[in-house]
Amino acid sequence: MFIISDNFNELRKYISLWKQKKYRVGFIPTMGNLHSGHLRLIEQIKKRDVDKTIVSIFVNPRQFGPNEDYTNYPRTLEDDIKKLRDLDVDLLFCPDKDLMYPIQNAGELKIDNKILMNDLCGSNRVGHFNGVLLVVNKLFNLLQPNIVIFGQKDYQQYLIIKNMVENLFMPIELILSPIIREIDGLAMSSRNKYLNKNEREKAPKLNKSLITIKDKILQHPDKFHSILENQISELEKDGFFIDYFELRHKNNLSIVENFNYENKKYILLIAAKIGNTRLIDNIIL
């Protein structure tokens, strides 16, 4: 049976029943407009030791800045429901914003991590990760999942949530799932829909740059700063506006002073605008 719920009473009824039966619950939080990247997360979690799978669809207003695309963000609930039904998801939770942010709760809690949350995407999108942590907390409390899966595409988001789960002793196992790409290498994203034909043709250059730079850095580790600077100039000539293109330590995203290659210790991350669309991507070294 596929349950679609947009209210707490119904939701709590199922969650408490499943808890009584000692079912293990897997959870995939999304903002909807589901593509193959999202669907792969669902397939992956179903391979784990879970009895029930929950997906949430909620375009979270708190993680969008005032000049960002909250209003335009693609909302395709009917199509999404069909896809979830085909994948045998047990429950879709799709609340509206007044349910998640009741007006009487005006003074909201803020969870912070100054180091991780103000850097990279957090420095360009002020308050973004506070909004992410707030909604993820609410969803974790409501749904009480045992396992939650996140995509590597939003690697900083994954690390920030992992840090919160560990610090607050939440009894939740987190899984990171690889980036799913279009055939030409572009990381799948709901925001790819904003790209016009010309921008769409250029967009895979972000992924190609990551691959090229990874190879070059491995060949000339002492020159990684200049390698990155040159590639940023190339992309800017191509019409990209680069928010950041950086080599960081993979475990905590701290800045790399000296590159000393040990397998899978580093990550290259990029965020760039093409036209009005902001895209992110990364690759592990």
Ligand code: AMP
């Ligand atoms: P969103 O709907 O964009 O908030 O994404 C929901 C989840 O899907 C997040 O954990 C994302 O990291 C993940 N996700 C989005 N796009 C991809 C992708 N191309 N590959 C893997 N995971 C993805």
